[in-house]
Each structure stands twice: as C-alpha cells, then as structure tokens.
Amino acid sequence: MPVPAAGSPVRPIPGSGPRALPPVIRGAGTALLALAPLALALLALAPLALAPLALAPPAAAQPDGTVYETEQARLRLAVLAEGLASPWGLAFLPDGGLLITEKPGRLRVFRAGRLSAPVAGLPEAAAVGQGGLLDVAVDPDYAQSGWVYLSLAARGDGGLGTQIWRGRLRDGRWVDGELLFDMARKTNAGRHFGSRLAFDPQGRLYFSIGDRGDKPRAQDPADSAGRIHRIARDGTVPPDNPFVGQAGASETAFTLGNRNVQGMATHPQTGRIWMHEHGPRGGDEVNLVRAGANYGWPEVTHGVAYSGATISARSSAPGLVDPLHVWVPSIAPSGMTFYSGDKFPAWQGDLFIGALKSRLLVRLELDGEAVIAEERLLVEEIGRIRAVETGPDGHLYLLTDSTDGLLVRLEPAG
Ligand SMILES: [Ca+2]
Numbered sequence: 001m002p003v004p005a006a007g008s009p010v011r012p013i014p015g016s017g018p019r020a021l022p023p024v025i026r027g028a029g030t031a032l033l034a035l036a037p038l039a040l041a042l043l044a045l046a047p048l049a050l051a052p053l054a055l056a057p058p059a060a061a062q063p064d065g066t067v068y069e070t071e072q073a074r075l076r077l078a079v080l081a082e083g084l085a086s087p088w089g090l091a092f093l094p095d096g097g098l099l100i101t102e103k104p105g106r107l108r109v110f111r112a113g114r115l116s117a118p119v120a121g122l123p124e125a126a127a128v129g130q131g132g133l134l135d136v137a138v139d140p141d142y143a144q145s146g147w148v149y150l151s152l153a154a155r156g157d158g159g160l161g162t163q164i165w166r167g168r169l170r171d172g173r174w175v176d177g178e179l180l181f182d183m184a185r186k187t188n189a190g191r192h193f194g195s196r197l198a199f200d201p202q203g204r205l206y207f208s209i210g211d212r213g214d215k216p217r218a219q220d221p222a223d224s225a226g227r228i229h230r231i232a233r234d235g236t237v238p239p240d241n242p243f244v245g246q247a248g249a250s251e252t253a254f255t256l257g258n259r260n261v262q263g264m265a266t267h268p269q270t271g272r273i274w275m276h277e278h279g280p281r282g283g284d285e286v287n288l289v290r291a292g293a294n295y296g297w298p299e300v301t302h303g304v305a306y307s308g309a310t311i312s313a314r315s316s317a318p319g320l321v322d323p324l325h326v327w328v329p330s331i332a333p334s335g336m337t338f339y340s341g342d343k344f345p346a347w348q349g350d351l352f353i354g355a356l357k358s359r360l361l362v363r364l365e366l367d368g369e370a371v372i373a374e375e376r377l378l379v380e381e382i383g384r385i386r387a388v389e390t391g392p393d394g395h396l397y398l399l400t401d402s403t404d405g406l407l408v409r410l411e412p413a414g
Contacts, residue, residue, distance in 0.1 A: 067413045072346035074413040081115050084405035089135035103132035121174040125152040129190020137197035151195035161186035162193045162209045180235035189213040198264040201271040210260030215298040221249040230254040242292030257295040263336035276333045279303035284330045285323035296320035325371040332357035335387035341394025354385030
C-alpha cells in the first residue's frame with residue numbers, strides 16, 4: 001500500500017473512517033462550548049432551535065476530523081476554541097487550565113472546554129505592528145507562588161519597547177503586578193520585539209528581544225535589543241550572568257547577535273534551552289542558548305535582505321556561533337516545544353516548531369545537540385502556526401495566528 005506524503009490528509013482510512021469533530025459554537029459572549037453528542041443529535045432534529053447562535057462558519061482550512069498519516073504517527077485535530085484575536089502565547093497551569101494571550105492585549109484562561117472573559121487589570125500592551133501582548137509563562141513553583149509572567153510591547157519615553165512582567169491571577173483579575181524588565185531604549189519601530197519566555201532548571205527566567213528592526217543594535221553590548229536575557233524571577237540580575245562586570249554592558253544579557261527570537265524551549269532531560277530565530281529573507285536558525293555567545297546577526301547570516309540585497313557576504317566567522325539548523329527559504333518560525341508526552345511515543349524527545357509564513361508544523365529529530373531530520377506536518381492545513389506546547393495530558397497544543405485564531409489539540413488516531 002503506498003505511503004501518503006508526510007502530513008497529507010487521508011480520506012478515508014480503511015476501517016477507521018474520519019469522525020466528525022464536535023462542532024464549536026461561538027457564544028454570545030466569550031464562552032465557547034463543545035457540544036456533547038446528545039446535543040448534536042438534538043441539533044440535527046431541530047436546526048431552527050439554533051437560531052440565536054451562529055454556528056462556526058465552515059472555514060476552508062478548518063480541521064474536520066481528517067486522519068493525518070505522518071512519518072511516525074497518525075493523528076487528528078480537535079479544535080478546542082476559535083475566535084481568538086491573534087493568539088500568541090500559551091502556558092499550562094497545574095490544574096490543567098491553559099493561559100492564552102491575544103496580541104491586542106488580552107489574557108484568557110481556557111478550562112474545562114470554556115474560554116474565560118479577558119483577565120482584568122493587565123499591564124497595557126501596545127498593539128502596534130508585531131507588538132502587543134506576546135508570551136505567557138507559569139512560575140516553576142506556581143502552586144506555592146502563583147506567579148504568572150508576561151512579555152509585551154509597551155509604549156514609553158521615546159516610543160515602544162519590550163517589557164517583562166509578573167503578577168498573580170485572582171478572581172479573573174491581574175493583581176500584585178511587578179515590572180521585571182523595561183527596555184531602556186524605545187523606538188517607534190513596530191517590529192522585532194521578540195519575545196518568548198523560558199525557565200532553566202534553576203528557575204531563572206530567560207526572555208528574548210528582537211533587534212527592533214535596527215540591525216547594529218544586536219551587536220552593541222550596551223543595548224538590550226537583539227539578544228536573550230536572563231533574570232531571577234524577582235527581576236534581579238544573577239551574579240554569574242556572562243556580561244556582569246563588563247563596563248557599559250547590559251548585565252541582564254545572556255547572548256547577543258540575535259535578530260528576532262520567537263521560540264524558546266527547555267529540554268526536558270538536559271535542561272538546556274533551545275531557541276530559533278527569524279532570518280531576513282532566508283536564514284531562519286535553530287540554536288542552543290549558550291552563556292555569552294554571539295549568534296552573529298547581522299555580521300553573518302544565511303539570508304539576504306527582503307529586497308534581495310546582500311546583508312553580509314559571510315554565513316560563518318570565527319567567534320560567532322554557527323546555527324544547528326537553517327531554513328532557506330524562510331519558514332518564519334514561531335513557538336517551540338520538546339515533545340515529552342505519552343500520546344505519541346515515536347515523537348519522544350523531538351522538537352516541534354510552528355511556522356507562520358509556511359503554514360505548517362516542523363518536527364525536528366535530534367541526536368544530542370545535532371538536528372538529524374526534519375519533517376513538515378499539517379502543511380497548509382490550519383494556517384499560520386504561532387505557538388506550540390506539550391500539554392500535561394501528553395497531547396500537542398497549537399495556536400493559529402489569525403484574527404480568528406484557533407486553539408487546536410493534536411490527538412493520536414490509533
Ligand atoms: Ca546566526
């Protein structure tokens with residue numbers, strides 16, 4: 001029997017025909033309900049009863065229960081929520097709740113099949129260009145501390161810059177808010193804010209800031225743009241940060257020479273933090289986060305300017321870190337997770353990365369710190385993928401980048 005191409009839909013699979021997803025209903029307010037089979041049957045009998053509610057429109061790319069045959073797993077998609085406004089980050093709470101940011105500046109909690117109203121009292125995000133409310137992360141000691149972390153673009157003296165906050169959620173409100181990091185040099189550019197969040201096994205917080213569309217900033221030791229930073233969870237500078245004590249240097253900086261990092265993930269066994277970054281035209285990269293390392297932007301790159309003009313004739317140079325994996329042409333990566341669940345045994349230890357421009361999910365197979373294979377899943381099936389996380393239930397969760405964004409769960413199809 002011929003093996004379908006990776007990620008291509010199979011209609012139908014003999015002996016296990018596609019099963020319709022529970023439809024998602026757009027409520028009058030913010031709640032989204034997945035219908036129980038009984039309710040479905042009632043709807044079929046009395047469609048007019050639905051009049052006050054608008055059934056989700058049949059979007060062209062809407063997953064429909066199709067079984068996808070991939071290299072190492074058969075899977076189906078479940079749409080858990082839709083109508084999200086440019087969702088950007090997602091993070092799981094210990095109780096199974098899921099925090100979701102929306103770029104215009106809203107944070108919602110998805111729990112037991114329902115999406116909450118926006119959390120009230122959040123710090124104000126500047127939704128300009130690529131800016132807005134970006135990533136969200138849950139404290140490694142959340143059960144004791146209750147801290148939730150946010151990255152966002154904010155307006156201040158001189159223009160826009162990336163900020164890092166923490167606060168607690170209480171009765172649907174953001175309380176105890178603390179500004180942990182505020183980019184000193186703000187500009188009016190609407191691009192390259194970063195910003196992903198990750199923790200190392202010691203509980204230190206890493207966050208990324210892009211070059212703000214101004215390439216030389218990524219190589220200026222005194223700047224905070226174009227690099228990864230590391231802070232303690234209270235915002236203080238760890239004394240062993242690599243640039244501490246260097247005159248004029250940003251002491252929160254942990255790397256430099258990064259163009260715009262929108263994916264970071266901590267390896268579940270090694271504790272090492274991996275990242276990817278957007279190249280210009282071509283030259284998206286996967287790298288390991290190393291203390292004090294210079295990743296070379298814009299001195300070295302595998303890409304060219306959007307105009308086609310040369311940015312650098314070099315793709316490698318002494319003292320600058322070579323990427324572990326490069327995409328030419330660019331896929332525009334966003335979001336990243338190591339798969340560590342039990343639902344897809346063959347994927348254990350693989351690195352999953354969403355793609356915006358290429359509208360797909362990448363699976364990278366690793367051998368230690370080497371990337372040895374790439375598979376492209378869900379190509380053009382659900383649109384631009386902004387975020388991907390492994391859930392505590394062992395499924396993979398995705399957010400699609402759209403003004404009508406989806407929360408999607410990948411489930412094994414047997
Ligand atoms: Ca590089």
